Amino acid sequence: MSAKENPEVNLIFTNHVAQTLDEVVERMNPSSVHVLVDVNTEAFVLPLLQAESKAVANAKVIRVKAGEMFKNLDSLTSIWKQLGETDANRKSLLINLGGGVVTDMGAFAAATFKRGIAFINVPTTLLCAVDACVGGKNGINFNGLKNEVGMFRDADLAIVSTLYFNTLTSQELLSGYAEMLKHALVCSPQLTKKMLSYDVTNYNPDSLLKLLEESVGVKQKYVAADREDRGARRALNLGHTIGHSFESLALERKSPLPHGYAVAFGMVGALVLSRMKFEFPSDILNAYVEYVRRHYGAFEISCDDYKRLLAFMHCDKKNDRPDAINFTLLRSPGEVEINVPVTDDDITAALDIYRDLLGLP
């Protein structure tokens, strides 16, 4: 049975990527195979797969520039154009080989080319493996806004492995790992403890693959409960309200903060608020803060930044009340409260405690 016929089988965790891909492609029997890469995955990953996978060795290569600033309409147009020039038709298959930028754009291109062709995501960054490659969201940045245009469309298959992470920097690994910590916190105390005792910068490919499987399972559970992100899926916003405001402030300071770092720091704030509102256990808060201090450091803010940070949080599209900001918080790991209204005074208090906990002046 092909992955397409059985919607339950749209995610495979394996470090035998080439073999799996070849088996799946043979079953899907597309009229042509196209593989989308950016300049980095073309240099670091494509040759490895071409050497081992017949499907990839014979595939037509479609190239885009690397990085968030190229997740735009020009790159999307270029993908559509290259698909046409390499004779893709409605029965063709697109393999997205890359990080979240490649899978977000490739999925959108595949979902729209000829009104939709099959596509497989093969994530090559940890952030993409744990987050971007599953859940059905895709799209591009547009008009200065992130993910402004896109749609929901599941990949026919995502093949998650840890094979390609050895050319990622520690910073990229830690950025992806923050989303794994988030999944653990919205799942259970056991998974939280397990993740807090793992050092991703010194990973073992098999143990990390197992952790990824557990972590992505958490995302899938929330996505299945709320495909279009209207309710339960908001659990996955843990740490993102404050995190996005840190990201925006860092951009204004012209020293961008990787998304995962912003989330790791944002979750310190969210757990402090969780303690203030719901008595989130202090031992887990302290263990989390210790992990963040050791691996991520701290995003430096002073009380002079609070006004700006609050303004960013009020701009967040998920807020509909002017007097409060809706947060995703926790009673304890796995006990999630969504849409908790939090006042500016509470956020200010939480930011004071954030600075204190992370040793900022």
Ligand SMILES: NC(=O)c1ccc[n+]([C@@H]2O[C@H](COP(=O)([O-])OP(=O)(O)OC[C@H]3O[C@@H](n4cnc5c(N)ncnc54)[C@H](O)[C@@H]3O)[C@@H](O)[C@H]2O)c1
């Ligand atoms: N669709 C979703 O649900 C979802 C969820 C989370 C994030 N995202 C999106 O994902 C993007 C961020 O993902 P990302 O961090 O993977 O971005 P990315 O694709 O830009 O990858 C980061 C960098 O690593 C390089 N790279 C990729 N694989 C490599 C490898 N194996 N070795 C060396 N270099 C490699 C890339 O070329 C790029 O320069 C954002 O655009 C974000 O909006 C989407």
Ligand SMILES: [Zn+2]
């Ligand atoms: Zn995130």
